[in-house]
Amino acid sequence: MNNTFYTSFDTEFFGRGQDKKLKTRTPFEQDRDRIIYSPAFRRLQNKTQVFLSGEYDFYRTRLTHSIEVSQIGRSLCNHLNRSSTLLGPEYCIDQDLVESVCLAHDIGHPSFxxxxxxxxxxxxxENGAGGFEGNAQNLRILVDLFYRSGSEWSGMKPTRAFLDGMLKYKTLFRDSAKKKHHFLYDQQQEVVDFVSGPRPFREELATEEELNTFKSVECQIMDWADDIAYSIHDIGDGIQAGFITVKGVRRWQNEHEDSLNIQEARFVDELCAAMLEDTHSRFLGRLIGEFIRSTTLEERDNFMVAHTNRYRYAVVRDQGQCQRCELLKKMAIELVFHTPQVHQLEYKGGHILRDLFGAFVEEYVNKEKPDFCLLPPHYADAISRAGRAKRFRxxxxxxxxxTDGxxxxxxxxxxxxDFGSIIDLV
Known part of the structure; x- marks a missing residue:
């Protein structure tokens, strides 16, 4: 089937890396397949989602979360392609493209x-090296770090549409007001300009808010799929772990009685009933379908429409379902994430990361020649050829x-x- 939704503008490759042979798979299928088989994707199996990975075998990790987001993303894509009168069999949103964006949406997320x-x-x-942001690191892995040959790294030659689907935010670090999150690295301006084509985003969108809310249709689907997945699944994991109990939910409900509307209060009652009957997994699972079926598509006009259909449409979330999703996220934050147990683990993780970073900086940045070989040889070699700022990066x-472990x-x-026997070193 020839899908006229996409053109050569959408499938153009960016950067250096392994060439793509187009004989048996579409460019978007190749983007997806390269993500699935990458070490960076596999490492997500041992990276924290809610609880530190490895505590129990049934909690979600970044890997299982990413797989769940990809499934929800494909389902959203199928729903929109079938239900919207704006699309058709030969003019539709590509499922493989959406899946690849969803699978890779956390590929640069760090430990803890x-x-x-x-x-x-x-x-x-603190070291004047340009900050760190998970979404920016996603992009850095795809464009710069996907493949290694000796002490040289290169990207996966992603398509424009795939890169654009990853761009939840388009503001550079230097232009970010708070520099807390939701930015890209300054060195990634070239990528953003490639994605936008002949009319750069930075020239057409005046404010940080406009840059960070102007998204392709695939990026919008991924964003909504991510919200659906973690709002529902964080609650589910919280219940399984014993952080969320009926007593705790009722206490939380009483504390927020004045801010909950009738529909929200009824929903909390239904959740408590499902928890008492031990049917909460089925109850939460049904919400995924409700969120998906409530999503629609509408046409819009903007400066990108002349180049690609990916900006011709907006994903519309039902307001009532959005409120329910936000309610679940608020409950998860206050009942799970804002607890001494989780904060203690986060504090410990931060302490570990600071000490490691400090040790490597002391050896490889502050000294003309390191006294100890603390890093793998290919990293040490790359650092020896880099300027000071790039060494931090x-x-x-x-x-x-x-990984966490x-x-x-x-x-x-x-x-x-006490750590250092032959068994410990393996």
Whole structure:
């Protein structure tokens, strides 16, 4: 089937990397397949989603979360293609493209969840190295770090449409007001300009808010799929872990009685009933279908429409379902994330990351020649050829790419006096 929704503008490749042969698979299928088989994607199996990975085998990790987001994304894509009169069999949103964007949406996320992201951002800013942001690191992996040959890295030659689907935010670090999150690295201006084509985003969109809310249809689908997945699944994991109980939910409901409308209060009652009957998994699972079926598509006009259909349409979320999604996220934050147990783990994770970063900076940035070989040879070689600012970025790439378990083992090798037998070193 020839899908006229996409043109050569959408399928153009960016950057250096392995060539793509177009004989048997579409460019978007190749983008998806390269993500699935990449080490960066596999490492997500041991990176924190809500609870530290490895605590129990049934909690979600970044990998299982990404797989769930991709499934919801494909379902949203199918629903819109079938239900919208704006689309048709030969003019439709590509499922493989949506799936690849969803699978890769957290590929640059560091260890220890958002707490780790905040710690890296602080350390990089303190050293004048341009901050750290999970979405920006996604882009850096795809464009710069996907393949390694010796001490040289290169990207995966992603398509324009795939890169654009990853751009939840288009503001550069230097233009970010708070520099806390929702920015790209300054060095990624070239990527943003490639994505936008002949009319650069920075010239057409005047404010930071406009830059960070102007998204392609695939990016909008991924964003909504991500919201659906973590709002529902964080609650589910919280219940399984014992953080969310009927008593705790009722207490939370009483504390927020004045701010909850009738529909929200009824929904909380239904959730408590499902928890009492031990049917909460089925109850939460049904919400996914309700969120998907309530999503529609509408046409819009903007400066990108002349180049691509990907900006011709807006994904419209039902207001009532959005309120329900936001309610679930608020409950998860206040009942799970804002607890001493989780904050203690985040504090410990931050402490570990700071100590590792400090040790590597001391050896490879502050000294003309390191006294100890703390980094793998290919990283040490890359650092030896880099300027000061780029050295911080390479160190950040190395640590942020580690799994939770690898971070902890490396920390123990460096700082734990009781760690170091032949078994520990393996």
């Amino acid at each position: 969840g958002h707490a780790g992201e905040a710690v890296f951002n602080t350390m990089m800013q 390479i160190i950040c790439d190395y640590i942020s790419g580690m 690898f971070v902890v083992r490396t920390y123990k090798r460096l700082f734990d006096p």
